[in-house]
Amino acid sequence: MANNLEERVPTVIADNAHVIYRIYGSVTAGxxxxxxxxxxxxxxxxxxxxxxxxxxxxxSFVAYRGEAIGLIGSNGSGKSTLLRAVAGLLPVERGSIYAxxxxxxxxxxxxxxxxxxxxxxxxxxxxxxxxxxxxVKEQSGDIIEFSGINENGDFSSLxxxxxxxxxxxRLRFSIAAAKKHDVLLIDEALATGDAKFRRRSEQRVxxxxxxxxxxxxxxxxxxxxxDTCERSIWLEKGxxxxxxxxxxxxxxYEAYMRK
Amino acid sequence: MAQTVVAENDTxxxxxELARRNGLSAAGALPSLSAYTRQLWAYxxxxxxxxxxxxxxxxxxxxxxxxxxxxxxxxxxAVYYVIFGVIINTKAGVGNFIAYxxxxxxxxxxxxxxxxxxxxxxxGNLGLIRALHFPRASLPISVALIEARxxxxxxxxxxxxxxxxxxxxxxxxLLVPPALLLQSIFNAGxxxxxxxxxxxxxxxxxxxxxxxxxxxxxxxxxxxxxxxxDHLHGWKLELIEANPxxxxxxxxxxxxxxxxxxxxxxxxxxxxxxxxxLVIGAGGYVYFWRGEKGYGRG
Numbered sequence: 018m019a020n021n022l023e024e025r026v027p028t029v030i031a032d033n034a035h036v037i038y039r040i041y042g043s044v045t046a047g048x049x050x051x052x053x054x055x056x057x058x059x060x061x062x063x064x065x066x067x068x069x070x071x072x073x074x075x076x077s078f079v080a081y082r083g084e085a086i087g088l089i090g091s092n093g094s095g096k097s098t099l100l101r102a103v104a105g106l107l108p109v110e111r112g113s114i115y116a117x118x119x120x121x122x123x124x125x126x127x128x129x130x131x132x133x134x135x136x137x138x139x140x141x142x143x144x145x146x147x148x149x150x151x152x153v154k155e156q157s158g159d160i161i162e163f164s165g166i167n168e169n170g171d172f173s174s175l176x177x178x179x180x181x182x183x184x185x186x187r188l189r190f191s192i193a194a195a196k197k198h199d200v201l202l203i204d205e206a207l208a209t210g211d212a213k214f215r216r217r218s219e220q221r222v223x224x225x226x227x228x229x230x231x232x233x234x235x236x237x238x239x240x241x242x243x244d245t246c247e248r249s250i251w252l253e254k255g256x257x258x259x260x261x262x263x264x265x266x267x268x269x270y271e272a273y274m275r276k
Numbered sequence: 277m278a279q280t281v282v283a284e285n286d287t288x289x290x291x292x293e294l295a296r297r298n299g300l301s302a303a304g305a306l307p308s309l310s311a312y313t314r315q316l317w318a319y320x321x322x323x324x325x326x327x328x329x330x331x332x333x334x335x336x337x338x339x340x341x342x343x344x345x346x347x348x349x350x351x352x353x354a355v356y357y358v359i360f361g362v363i364i365n366t367k368a369g370v371g372n373f374i375a376y377x378x379x380x381x382x383x384x385x386x387x388x389x390x391x392x393x394x395x396x397x398x399x400g401n402l403g404l405i406r407a408l409h410f411p412r413a414s415l416p417i418s419v420a421l422i423e424a425r426x427x428x429x430x431x432x433x434x435x436x437x438x439x440x441x442x443x444x445x446x447x448x449x450l451l452v453p454p455a456l457l458l459q460s461i462f463n464a465g466x467x468x469x470x471x472x473x474x475x476x477x478x479x480x481x482x483x484x485x486x487x488x489x490x491x492x493x494x495x496x497x498x499x500x501x502x503x504x505x506d507h508l509h510g511w512k513l514e515l516i517e518a519n520p521x522x523x524x525x526x527x528x529x530x531x532x533x534x535x536x537x538x539x540x541x542x543x544x545x546x547x548x549x550x551x552x553x554l555v556i557g558a559g560g561y562v563y564f565w566r567g568e569k570g571y572g573r574g
Contacts, residue, residue: 027298032291077291106406108569113302115295119409132333141329144322145408176336 028200028231029080029103029120033112036073036095036102072098074255075112080200082117085222085232087246087263089239089270095255096235100202103233118199121146123190135166135173135180135188142192156195163221164191165214187214194221201225202233219245239267306569309562316411327418327425349430352385353378353437371535375438379532380497382427382434383525387463388488390423394467395474395481398571405571412571413564416471420464427456438532451531459524461553465560472567495521501539520552 073095080086088096101107103114104122129138139160143153164187166172166180177185193201203222222245226232236242242249242263249266251259253273259266295302307315316323335341361374397415398405405412431452439445474480494516496504504516516522517539527545529536538545 027294027300030291030295030300032295079291079294101406105409113292115291115300115302117298117300121409122407130329130333132336133329137329141322141325142408144319144325145404145410147318147410150321 026082026117027079028082028117029078029233030115031076031078031099031103031112032114033075033077034073034099034102034109034114035071035075035111036098036107037110038070038072038098040068040070072255073102073252076252076255076257077112078250078257078260080231080233082231083226084248085226085234085246087242087249088233088235088252089242089249089266090252090258091274094252096252097204099252100204100233100235103200104202116200120200120202121193121196121198122202123193123204129177129185129189129192131178132176134176135161135164138177138188139173139192142189143195146193146196148196160191160195161188163194163217164188165217183211183214187218190218194218194225197228198225198230200231200233202235204235205237215241239271243267306566309565312411312413312565312568316413316417319410319414322410323414323418323421326414327421330418331422331425345426345429346433348426349382349433352381352430353433356381372441372443372533375441375443375533376500376529376536377498378434378437379529380495380525382430383459383528384492384495384497384521386423386427386430386459387466387521387524388492389426390420390463390467391470391488392484393419393423395470395484397467397471398475399478412568413468413561416467416564417464419471420460420467423463424456424460431456435532443533446534448531452528455524455527455531455549458549458553461557462520462524465553465556465558468560468564469556472564475567475571491519491521494519495525496539497525500537501526502537505539518548520548520556523548523552 076099088099090096098107100122102109103116104120105114105116106122129142133141136157139157140153143156143160144150148156161167161173164184166184166188172180172184177188180188190203201222219241222232222234232245234242234246246263248261249259249263249270250257251266251270259269331345332342335344338344340347356377357374360377394416397419398412401415405415435449470480470484492498501522504513508516522539523545526538526540527542527549530538530542530545540548
């Protein structure tokens with residue numbers, strides 16, 4: 018992609034990054050009684066109620082400006098966790114992740130308030146991304162139009178709990194894509210929504226990239242990775258398995274998945 | 277094998293050095309206290325609209341909606357009126373016991389509900405925290421704002437009760453806003469303390485009801501403060517009199533009511549109220565900021 022090495026500006030650097038989740042309250046059979054809890058405290062044994070999940074194990078890569086990078090891997094391989102760590106939303110246990118500016122994560126499970134109307138969620142989401150009230154006012158009309166939630170009637174004034182899952186995913190994508198990001202992290206967002214919205218959102222991802230950003234995309238749809246990304250990173254069980262041009266990585270991945 | 281990790285870093289520099297040369301910052305690094313404060317100020321509109329959104333989403337499913345903001349304190353006062361004014365009909369050595377009691381209950385309830393909401397403000401919003409970037413102190417601060425707003429409505433109910441029970445409207449009522457402001461700063465600090473504690477020590481939530489009940493009995497809410505001054509001596513009395521909630525309750529009683537016997541001189545109460553607000557407000561803020569990096573971890 019970059020023909021001159023000097024021009025390549027790194028935007029995200031992961032240096033041997035490890036992410037560990039600590040989960041409370043994962044009670045296994047036999048430990049769920051007051052006596053068992055008491056025994057744990059007395060014997061000083063590490064509580065069975067706290068378990069550690071080593072989700073990302075020493076991943077290193079360098080991402081450059083203008084790249085769109087697909088993250089692939091089977092379910093539970095640590096793709097979404099890695100994105101959250103790049104966004105600085107999950108602390109890394111060891112190693113470090115460096116980023117230019119503030120990476121923004123756009124995920125299908127980004128929690129907005131379900132009891133509020135779409136319009137108010139747009140306002141709240143934009144403010145949470147650091148926009149000023151004037152910018153929010155200016156853009157909220159465009160955001161709702163881009164999301165297309167009003168195509169079947171006036172849904173933007175209804176609470177988000179009344180939306181179909183596709184509609185709310187579209188609204189979340191539209192909110193996050195309204196702002197220019199140095200680094201945009203997209204978690205399966207393009208997989209939801211109908212064909213028309215998918216085309217529109219893929220166009221928007223290309224626009225965002227053209228504005229000198231870097232885009233990471235997590236998706237199980239091989240087609241949307243092939244369409245938007247020229248480089249891919251393959252994670253398996255939290256470790257990096259391959260990193261290179263999408264075509265090469267995809268071939269290996271498909272061979273692995275068929276096994 | 278498309279293992280190009282090493283080849284990608286074609287400059288041959290260690291990754292850390294490459295990051296430094298290109299001015300990349302570590303994701304999730306702790307900003308300095310002043311930078312954090314500036315960030316928080318830039319997010320003031322988010323804090324306000326989040327507080328509004330939280331109130332309307334919690335009341336949005338009820339039919340009476342926002343009316344509950346007025347009805348809740350009215351019912352609260354009615355319960356105490358029925359029990360202490362009608363059934364027990366106690367005076368407890370205080371001229372206007374209903375007004376005395378309601379002031380204590382409302383002012384104590386202000387801090388109590390802030391602590392209870394504050395302790396959940398991180399653990400209850402993990403989805404939001406893991407999805408979006410904003411200074412996390414926005415959450416406990418908006419909790420404190422919501423409760424302060426609820427209290428302002430409750431204060432009108434309280435003032436009505438105080439007037440109905442025969443207290444005159446005096447110049448001293450002007451002391452109500454500064455007393456509430458100090459208590460709000462104290463509460464915001466407490467909300468930040470409990471937010472970080474609650475996110476680390478998940479067992480704390482089970483203990484909060486007992487801690488708050490103990491605190492209530494030490495704050496002369498349900499009985500006159502003379503019970504303490506008559507029966508306690510030395511360090512025990514000092515400890516009780518330094519209790520910040522006792523101080524804020526006494527200040528409010530002093531402002532709203534005539535002929536009420538205080539635990540200390542008004543001047544001493546004001547000094548204590550200011551010191552508590554500054555210490556807990558600033559202390560809670562610094563304590564919360566120190567943990568900023570770890571709030572996403574579940």
